[in-house]
Amino acid sequence: MAALxxxxxxxxxxxxxxLNTVTAALACGGEVHxxxxxxxxxAAAAAxxxxxxxxxxxxADGAGLGHGLAENLAAQVVAVAGAYSHLLFPATAAGKNVAPRVAALLDVTQISDATKVVSADTFERPIYAGNAIATVQSTDATKVITVRTTGFDAAAATGGSAAVETIAxxxxxxxxxxxxxxxxxxDRPELTAAKIIVSGGRALGSSEKFNEVLTPLADKLGAALGASRAAVDAGYAPNDWQVGQTGKIVAPTLYIAAGISGAIQHLAGMKDSKVIVAINKDAEAPIFSVADYGLEADLFAAIPEVAAAI
Incomplete structure (x- = not known):
């Protein structure tokens, strides 16, 4: 059967x-719709x-589907689910809002945050904040899966020629x-799609310092701004900048962590980054254990120097 x-x-x-979710679907075998x-x-269907x-x-085009309400979208998925062996959602805020409803309506077990497709019925997913990987096998006729997008390369956005079928x-x-x-x-790149991310932690001390110190560097690099949960909880940065297990999962080409200690919750959201640069004056900070490059220094002096040198 096909994957949807x-x-x-x-x-x-x-x-x-x-695009990342399509790659995961292709690994399940069979056609991908x-x-x-x-x-x-x-226009979105044509794309x-x-x-x-x-x-x-x-x-499917209708007024009730225009704003992505979970109740309506879940009902739409269930209406076509009988023709598919796999239903795959990106593990984003929107996907996590709809997938559990679909799984409940179909009375099946959801497989959350899949990072690898081992076979059509077997998947890998992180547990314990990414400190262990669980291999799970599903015997459900319809498998409802949320896909951790950082675990899969993006499918090419062009080159396909799929048929578009209008459904009720x-x-x-x-x-x-x-x-x-x-x-x-x-005006900055979306956090989960950014190639470069500059993130700050509680060590910055205030929202004013957060912007004063990190914004010039982010501007020079064309980077998105991120934050640790501690920085967000302290009010230094908005919620949608939070990187971590309870925030956004990112895997940019370059991740710069300034004044971030490296709590497990944060590491779970960014340790798949291609290159990690950590700046912290605490030599024992856990962030250095995952960093490719570490600078033991006062970020208030180091970050402006780096920005000036670019």
Missing amino acids: VIAEHDNASIKGST VLVAGENAG AAQIAGVVKVLH AVAASASSTWLASEIAKN
Whole structure:
């Protein structure tokens, strides 16, 4: 049977997390189809059809699907689930909101945060904040999987020529209604898609110092800004900058950790980065155990010097 990837999109384009999920779906064997459920999402469906390896795109268009409400999207997935052996979601905030509902409606066990497909019914996933890897096997007829996108390369966004099939949209649920959204504007790359990330920790001391010290370096590198949970909890940075087990999982080409001690929770979210640079005045900080390059120094002196040298 085929695998179905539930696409994340903005009704106009496909988000990068979908490309990583397609790669995971291809590893499951069989054909890979993509579901694009939205409102006036023809452009997103056309973009999905261009993804390499995708054979078919299911396009469901309706007012109830326009804002990604979990209840409506879950019902849409369940409506087509009978034709698929695997249902794959990116392990993002949106995917984690919908996948458990689908698993419950289908009465199957969800496989969360898959980082490797061993075979069609066997998967690897991290446990204990990434300190151990569990190999899990599912005997469910339909496997509901959230995919940790950092564990899979992105499929090519172009080169495919999948057929687009229009399917009926499910009726909108009466249990939830979209009222409005407040979207933060950010001129920087999205954290989970950024090639370079500059992250700060509680050692920065205040939101003013956080911006004063890290922003010039991030501007020079064209980087996204991130933060440890301690920095976010202290109010130095907004919630959507948090990197870690309870924040965002990232794997950029370069990750610069400034004033971050390296708690297990944080390491679980960034240790797959290609190159990790740690700046901390505490020589015993755990962050140095995963860093490719470590600088034992006062970040308030080191970071401006690095920024000036670029």
